Amino acid sequence: MATAITAPLRVAVVGGGPAGSLFALYALHYGAQAGREVLVTLFEARDFNRAGSRGCNMCAGIIPADVLRDLRGLNLTIPPSLVMGEIDSYALHTASGCLRVTMMDPDARAVTVFRGNGPGPGLPPEPISFDSFLLAEAERRGARVIRQQIEEICARPRRWVRTHDRVYHCDLIVLASGVNGSVLPAHGLPYVPPRTEAMAQGEVFLGSPEVRNRLGSAVHVFFPRSLPVVFGTLVPKGPFVSISLLGRGTESLTIREFLGLQAVQRILPEGSRQVCACRPRIAVGPASYAFAEGFVAVGDAGVTRLYKNGVGTALVTARRAAETAVLRGIEEKDFREHYGPLCQKIHRDNRFGRFLFSVVAVLMRSQLFSTRYMLVADREGERPPDEQAMRRILWGLLTGSYPYEEIFRMLLHVGFERSLSAA
Ligand SMILES: Cc1cc2nc3c(=O)[nH]c(=O)nc-3n(C[C@H](O)[C@H](O)[C@H](O)COP(=O)(O)OP(=O)(O)OC[C@H]3O[C@@H](n4cnc5c(N)ncnc54)[C@H](O)[C@@H]3O)c2cc1C
Structure with missing residues (x-):
């Protein structure tokens, strides 16, 4: 010993x-x-x-x-005053519409916080x-x-x-x-x-009622085709919405361009007031x-x-x-x-993650595949949660709740391509 x-x-x-x-x-x-x-x-x-x-x-x-x-x-x-919001679902904005993936596990409540003291005016004094x-x-x-x-x-x-x-x-x-x-x-x-990649991060102010009304308690994920972005997200945080863009081999990401996309404007009104912007790197x-x-x-x-x-x-x-x-x-x-x-x-797990993100990014940008995926996922929505494999895969990938290797195996298990072609 x-x-x-x-x-x-x-x-x-x-x-x-x-x-x-x-x-x-x-x-x-x-x-x-x-x-x-x-x-x-x-x-x-x-x-x-x-x-x-x-x-x-x-x-x-x-x-x-x-x-x-x-x-x-x-x-x-975490003191309740730090919690800016609760997340119970992800809304995936694909080439053929929006797919909502709700919380798969009853205990999987995520919260949103500000890492610093927030973007400024519009927040409580504490x-x-x-x-x-x-x-x-x-x-x-x-x-x-x-x-x-x-x-x-x-x-x-x-x-x-x-x-x-x-x-x-x-x-x-x-x-x-x-x-x-x-x-x-x-x-x-x-x-x-x-090694790092470039991101762009920003905050817009809408006021809490508007944020609730427009985003609910969902993280909204976009796969824009017209921008050099792997994906972009909108995250509700009290009176603000955080925007994160992951770059694809470029440093020239702008939140403004992302906010100008039609799909994004369906959620955030045109001319939303941007109050913060930065260009962090991610490992x-x-x-x-x-x-x-x-x-x-x-x-x-x-x-x-x-x-x-x-x-x-x-x-x-x-x-x-x-x-x-x-x-x-x-x-x-x-x-x-x-x-x-x-x-x-x-x-090792990240290697599976890189593969999965590339596949999902391609699929969600494709009209054909995203339509088929939505059909499969929609049908699954009527089944009990433990039989909703396609939704579970997406939930795991979007929230990071499961190891990427596990998600990869789930994908193999459900016979991804077969499910899509059978839809
Ligand atoms: C745009 C973006 C969005 C993200 N969203 C999420 C998310 O929603 N959820 C999530 O879990 N993760 C998210 N991440 C990842 C997350 O931010 C990091 O993984 C996490 O912050 C890592 O924590 P850390 O303490 O290692 O590094 P950091 O949070 O970067 O902290 C490092 C600290 O070290 C200090 N420091 C640096 N150099 C020195 C020095 N020489 N002397 C003294 N101090 C020093 C810095 O001031 C800093 O405070 C996101 C990242 C980015 C870029």
Whole structure:
């Protein structure tokens, strides 16, 4: 049996987004469980309580049910004032009309939140930032938070992180800096950040009654043919609608062009007031050398789920890395044995995800296939939920509720092509 490690562990966490705060929360949790002193210092320069882009980690803000459940496992419940909306369905705008995919599992309630303090005017005065909530909880439970940017890290011969005016020595460096900051000089580490793709993100203000009236509690998904976009989504968030566009090999995405599409204007009125816009990047591959002796990368900086549930993946990677560091050790072999398999599993699953998204994007843009798919899905709607395979596949893909490999197998199982041609 492995001997319990009792020496204090000094951790420097670079980045206070979900991955960094959750690493801190889990490390403190496992430390308390094992009776080991864990000293976490977390560095984050962004003030999440500011409105607009300066306080925001640029995201559509859909938090699925399994993340809410895992947070409850840490005794964390998102305060109701942070919840901007509840999602019970996805409306898929295809070449031949709109297909509504409703919640397949009774417990699959997703909520929408703002990562920062929202786009500005039109919101209640109290703080509403999800990232601020997690960071404040990490601080309340014992992490020391330093509101500064890390400018350099070093893993060998001694381990330290440096702000503009001070060097902090530690046993473990946790890189939770996401993929939207500048690349950090990292001495003594072969770490290479993940590959990314361009997105465009924006918010329009409609007022809560109009948002409810026009979008209901559904995320609306579009596959425009005329724009270099893989897909675009509209997400209801209180008085605002968040718009996210995933680019297809181009940086020149504009929310304006998307809002000008006829299919989008059926949901959002022409001339909707855009109050916020940014061009974040999304990780679409794993980092190389995501761990080494005394070093581990978590969340987007390590590996994330392709296109879906980035916050949930930040949680699971942070949890596994914290468990490894506190209960097993911080040598390269500890991370290779206990953290590496999770990263590989996510990466492997993403290959299925990439295939599935390409297929769905092509099908939904095709008049012929989307019409046939809608027929099959419509017929299924009359059957009990566990017999609605086509809807379940779409639900899993759109919400990220199931592993992509499982969805791929479901697809094979139902005999996708046969179902379509039989329709
Ligand atoms: C347009 C868009 C829409 C998305 N929608 C969703 C969604 O609806 N649901 C979902 O689950 N996921 C979504 N994602 C993915 C999600 O945003 C990320 O997966 C998630 O934020 C990853 O968390 P993280 O903590 O790893 O990184 P981040 O959230 O990027 O946090 C990194 C933090 O590190 C800080 N930082 C960076 N460099 C330094 C440094 N040198 N020193 C100190 N601090 C530093 C940054 O300020 C930041 O706060 C979306 C992404 C995009 C781009």
